[in-house]
Amino acid sequence: MAAERRSHSSGDSYDNIEPLFEKLAALGADERARAALREELIGRCLPLAEHIARKFAGRGENFDDLLQVARVGLLHAVDRFDVTRGSSFLSFAVPTIMGEVRRHFRDTTWAVRVPRRTKEIQLTIGPAIERLSQRLGRMPRAREIAAELDVDLVEVTQALIAGNAYQSSSIDAVSGDDPDSGPLPLLESLGAEEPAYTAVEDHLVVKPLLAELPDGEKRVLIMRFFENKTQNQIAEVLGVSQMQVSRILARTLNALREQALRD
Structure with a gap:
């Protein structure tokens, strides 16, 4: 199947796929380009x-x-x-x-x-x-x-x-x-x-909870888990002690875990 072959060549990636749907929506129902683009979208997914x-x-x-x-x-x-x-x-x-x-x-x-x-x-x-x-x-x-x-x-x-x-x-x-x-x-x-799909599922669950965090706690999580900074490095950026950073992380992660399990 042609769609399956295209799936492998595209890297099986869903990143930045929404622009293709915007292009699909702009095409007329009878256009050949629409059918080809739809097949490409299906193949990637x-x-x-x-x-x-x-x-x-x-x-x-x-x-x-x-x-x-x-x-x-x-x-x-x-x-x-x-x-x-x-x-x-x-x-x-x-x-x-x-x-x-x-x-x-x-x-x-x-x-x-x-x-x-x-x-x-x-x-x-x-x-x-x-x-x-x-x-x-x-x-x-x-x-x-x-x-x-x-x-x-x-x-x-x-x-x-x-x-x-x-x-x-x-x-x-x-x-x-x-x-x-x-x-x-x-x-x-x-x-x-x-593992990659599990990460996607976890991301979809946690993303709305992260958006509701206070800016300070969100900034600490970003530095620790997205920028890979140590607790000491975060403490230097914020001008606080390493112990305070440790407490913020523990409190925030526990709150996120309880909210995710409750939902």
């Missing part, structure tokens, strides 16, 4: 669909099927993304693709009995996440989803947890998906986690 499909592997569904579903979600994300809202494509594409994969599981089977009310709310969560991701430019929090759907936060939380109650399989079950080495237990055939 195919690794994202594969990564998300792998996150759902080992739940009783064939990986190739999950990959196809994730790619359908990617197509939806590319076609629905509104670049004029100012949010990043990645913050919209991730929940859109994950929602498509979850719907696939939801339409097949559930491993445990789930109340009808919870199932009904679960069906509405995916579209709500897509809308909020466009509006907020990040993954929405549980309380924001509850407000969007006008339902109780506890019900939303239960529905999110129930989203994992799909068809289950033992990790010791034999999988025949690897033609080179023959049947293997699922535990040995699961894909490895890509």
